[in-house]
Amino acid sequence: MKILILGSGARESALAWMYSKSKIISGLYTAPGNAGTHEIGANIDIDPMDFESVIRCCKEKHINYVFVGPEAPLVEGIVDILKEEKITAIGPSKKAAQLEGSKTFSKDFMVAHHIPTAASEEFSDYESFKSYVESRQGMLVIKKNGLAAGKGVLESDNTSRLLEFGENILKEDSLLVEEFLTGYEISIFALCDGNNFIILPPCSDFKKALDGDTGLNTGGMGSICPNPWVNAELKEQIKREIIEPTFTGLKKDGLIYKGILYFGLMITQNGPKNLEFNVRFGDPETQVLLPMIKTDFGNITTAIVNGTLDTIPITESSQSAVGVVVASKGYPGQYKKGVKVQPIPELPSKDVLIFHASTTIDEEGEVFTGGGRCFSVVGLGKDTIEAASRAYKHIDVINFEGAWYRKDIGKKFFIDED
Ligand code: AMP
Ligand code: GLY
Numbered sequence: 001m002k003i004l005i006l007g008s009g010a011r012e013s014a015l016a017w018m019y020s021k022s023k024i025i026s027g028l029y030t031a032p033g034n035a036g037t038h039e040i041g042a043n044i045d046i047d048p049m050d051f052e053s054v055i056r057c058c059k060e061k062h063i064n065y066v067f068v069g070p071e072a073p074l075v076e077g078i079v080d081i082l083k084e085e086k087i088t089a090i091g092p093s094k095k096a097a098q099l100e101g102s103k104t105f106s107k108d109f110m111v112a113h114h115i116p117t118a119a120s121e122e123f124s125d126y127e128s129f130k131s132y133v134e135s136r137q138g139m140l141v142i143k144k145n146g147l148a149a150g151k152g153v154l155e156s157d158n159t160s161r162l163l164e165f166g167e168n169i170l171k172e173d174s175l176l177v178e179e180f181l182t183g184y185e186i187s188i189f190a191l192c193d194g195n196n197f198i199i200l201p202p203c204s205d206f207k208k209a210l211d212g213d214t215g216l217n218t219g220g221m222g223s224i225c226p227n228p229w230v231n232a233e234l235k236e237q238i239k240r241e242i243i244e245p246t247f248t249g250l251k252k253d254g255l256i257y258k259g260i261l262y263f264g265l266m267i268t269q270n271g272p273k274n275l276e277f278n279v280r281f282g283d284p285e286t287q288v289l290l291p292m293i294k295t296d297f298g299n300i301t302t303a304i305v306n307g308t309l310d311t312i313p314i315t316e317s318s319q320s321a322v323g324v325v326v327a328s329k330g331y332p333g334q335y336k337k338g339v340k341v342q343p344i345p346e347l348p349s350k351d352v353l354i355f356h357a358s359t360t361i362d363e364e365g366e367v368f369t370g371g372g373r374c375f376s377v378v379g380l381g382k383d384t385i386e387a388a389s390r391a392y393k394h395i396d397v398i399n400f401e402g403a404w405y406r407k408d409i410g411k412k413f414f415i416d417e418d
Contacts, residue, residue, distance in 0.1 A: 002027030006048035007069025010376040011283035013355035022298030036356025075101035091259040099277040113249030124174040139180035183268035196309040201226040203285040222409030225288035287376040288321035322387040323378040329402025331372035341367040342399035353378040
C-alpha cells in the first residue's frame with residue numbers, strides 16, 4: 001500500500017514514523033515533508049493547498065491513501081476534491097470540516113446535540129458586540145469564527161482589550177463571546193470510519209511559551225500521553241456525554257465522518273466541556289499519542305477507509321510518553337529560519353524519539369531550521385515522570401543557535417501518579 005502524508009510538521013514526522021513501522025506499507029511519501037521525513041520515506045515538494053499538484057502526484061505514484069495532516073486543506077475541501085478523482089483521503093468532507101473551520105457552526109452543532117460546552121453569544125456587528133461586552137464583568141473569551149492558525153482566541157477581563165480584539169475580527173469575520181471556563185485541558189482523539197469510532201488514550205498539550213504555563217500562547221511547547229489524571233470513570237463520562245452524542249449528531253445531520261476527530265476538552269468542576277473540535281490530529285499531541293499505539297497504523301488506516309474499525313483491536317502501550325518542543329529564538333514572535341542544525345548523533349536509547357518540524361536538508365546533508373517549532377523530543381517510560389526525565393536527558397542532542405525549550409513539560413501531572 002502506498003501512502004502520501006500531507007504536511008511538514010512534527011505531527012507529520014510522527015505519522016511517517018508510524019507508517020514506516022507498518023507491515024503493509026510499500027511506499028511512503030510526505031509532501032512537502034521535512035528533513036526527518038526525508039530520512040524515512042520520500043519527500044515531494046508540493047504545497048498541500050495546491051490540490052491539482054496533489055492529484056497529479058497521487059496518479060503518478062499510484063497512491064492508495066492520502067493522509068491529510070493539517071486543517072487548512074481539509075477545511076478547503078481536499079477530501080471531496082480527491083474523491084471526485086477517485087483518490088481516497090483520510091479526513092472529513094468539507095461540510096464536516098466546518099466543525100473546525102467555523103466556530104459558530106461547531107457551537108450550533110454542540111448546542112443542537114446537547115454536547116456540554118461553554119455558553120456563548122455570536123456577533124457580526126460591532127455595536128451589539130460592544131454593548132454585550134460592556135454589560136459583562138470578569139473573564140470572557142472571544143473567538144474568531146474562521147480559521148486563525150492559533151491566533152483567533154483571546155481570554156481576558158480587560159474590556160478595552162476585548163473590544164479591540166473583537167473590533168479587528170469583525171472587520172472580516174463574525175465572532176463568538178464565550179463564558180470563561182476553568183479546570184484543566186485534555187485533548188481526546190477519536191478515529192471514525194463513518195459508523196464506528198475508537199477513542200485513543202487521552203493527551204494534554206502545553207500551550208504557553210514559558211514554564212509554569214506562563215507567557216504567550218504558542219502552537220504547543222510540549223505534550224503528554226496518557227494524561228494520568230484521566231481515570232476510567234472520567235473516560236466513561238467523556239464518552240457518554242461528549243463523544244457518543246457527537247458521532248450520533250454527525251450521523252443525524254448527514255455528515256459522514258471518516259477520519260480523526262479531536263475534542264479539545266476542559267475538565268471543569270461541573271464535568272467535561274468541549275471547548276472545540278479539530279478535524280485532524282493535534283500537534284504536539286500526535287508525537288506522544290502515536291508511540292502509545294501498538295497496532296499497525298496501515299491496518300488502522302485501511303479500517304477507517306473500509307468502515308471496519310469495529311473489527312481491529314487497538315492495542316495501547318502500557319508506557320507513557322512526554323514530548324518537549326525545541327523552538328527557534330524569538331518564537332512565538334519573530335524568528336529566523338534557515339539556522340544550521342548541528343548533526344544529531346544516533347541516540348543510545350530506544351526510549352527517546354526525535355521528530356523534525358519544517359526542517360530542510362541540503363545536498364550535503366546539512367539540516368536547517370524552517371519554522372518556529374523545530375523538533376519534538378519524545379521520551380518513553382513507565383510513567384510520566386520517567387518519560388519526561390528521558391526526554392530531558394537527551395534533549396541537548398538538538399543544537400542550533402538560539403534553540404530553547406520549556407523545562408517543565410509534564411511536571412504538573414507528576415504529583416498524582418503512584
Ligand atoms: P480553541 O481554539 O477554541 O480551543 O481555543 C484555544 C484555547 O483557548 C483553548 O485551548 C483554551 O486554552 C482557551 N479557551 C478556549 N475557550 C475557552 C473557554 N471558554 N474558557 C477558557 N479557556 C478557553
Ligand atoms: N495542540 C493543539 C492543536 O493541534 O490544535
